Amino acid sequence: MTLPFDLRALRVFLTVAEQGGFSAAARELHVAQSAVSQTIANLEKRLELTLFHRHERRISLTPEGETLRQHARELLERAHAAHLAMLELHGLVKGEVRIGIPSMLGSYYFPPLLMGFKARHPGIRLTVVEAGTRRLQRMIHEGELDLGVVIADTSSQGLERRHFLSEEMVVCVPVDHPFAQCEAVSAERFFREPLVLFQDGYFHREFVDALAQKTGHTADIAFQSNLIPLTKAIVRQGFGITTFLRRVVDEPALAAVSFAPAAWLDLSLAWARGSYLSRAEQAFVDFVLENSEAL
Incomplete structure (x- = not known):
């Protein structure tokens, strides 16, 4: 035909x-x-x-x-x-990996993995895209990305996933804020404060929205920004508080405080279910899984 x-x-x-x-x-x-x-x-x-x-x-x-x-x-x-x-x-392709990473992970978790992988496989080209988890999932489904980092939830069920990291989400406040002296902060106390949050589509925002729905509270959103340095500056100046993965709170002027109960996110590498993983892509997946304990 x-x-x-x-x-x-x-x-x-x-x-x-x-x-x-x-x-x-x-x-x-x-x-x-x-x-x-x-x-x-x-x-x-x-x-x-x-x-x-x-x-x-x-x-x-x-x-x-x-x-x-x-x-x-x-x-x-x-x-x-x-x-x-x-x-x-025929051994003619050195390889390319197109990976999507949310901003918090791209800035604070993945640089050692990316550099380590490049050192082991210098011939493989890495293309890294930063975006919210929902957009990354769409880009994977549409073939614009080979791999992406997603949160293990119901929206990612159409993807093949490999878990590589569990990390705590914490309350981020200035060191002179009353919460900074607490061992943990309840959702009720957290939602009494003005909040600085990412926009819709990022796991940071979805975490807060899910927590609000689960506990019956409403977020008082003072600022919306996807820029981590700007969010930290707003928190430092006392115009609101936020929540980050624990490693992101890395400045002397900021304090990281656990939620009560503690909140953990499961992060996975994902790709389109049933799609072909090239040798380069499979090598990257294997490298991340082998070295995830060092994160």
């Missing part, structure tokens, strides 16, 4: 859909706009379907185009995995 498209046409189609226009896609692909337009026209002719609505200044996918986009992304990812697997059989 002859297919009505090839991988090159699918790649052009996806680029047009993601860039939102033929000119932008042409720039992204480093080809002439006429070549992009012709490829899409030929694809629509062979499929006997209209894939894009042409507006005066923009384009949008038709329902048929949206269906093709879902299948095209999967086909291209599978083709990439097959190509990589074949090249590896």
Whole structure:
């Protein structure tokens, strides 16, 4: 059976859909706009379907185009995995790992792992993306990342996971705050304070939201910021308190105090269930699991 498209046409189609226009896609692909337009026209002719609505200044996918986009992304990812697997059989690929890491882990936990892995495998290229855990999960599902660090909860059930670290979430306050002298702080006392929190989609924020729901309290959010240095500065100046993984509270002016009861998060490396892990990706997973006790 002859297919009505090839991988090159699918790649052009996806680029047009993601860039939102033929000119932008042409720039992204480093080809002439006429070549992009012709490829899409030929694809629509062979499929006997209209894939894009042409507006005066923009384009949008038709329902048929949206269906093709879902299948095209999967086909291209599978083709990439097959190509990589074949090249590896010949020893021609040094390897690449695209990994997504939440900001707290990327700044305070993963640098030794990344440097240690690079020292052991200098030929493997590492691409690290920082984002919230929910966005990382979407990027894994859509093939934009090979691996990501996620929290072990119900939203990550569609992923293959390997647990590598359990870490305590603590209350972070200035050293002159009354909580700094406590052995532990209850959720009730925590939620009486103005809070400095990450935005939605980060495990830091989801932890606080889940704690509020579980204990029947409402968070008094004074500031929202995904920037750890800014959050620490706000806490130091006494404009609010926050919660971090214990290792993140590493300044003399700040104190880390356990929740009562203590709160722990289970962190896992994850990838799309059923996807192919290249030798480079598998080597990274193995390295993290072997060295997680040193974190």
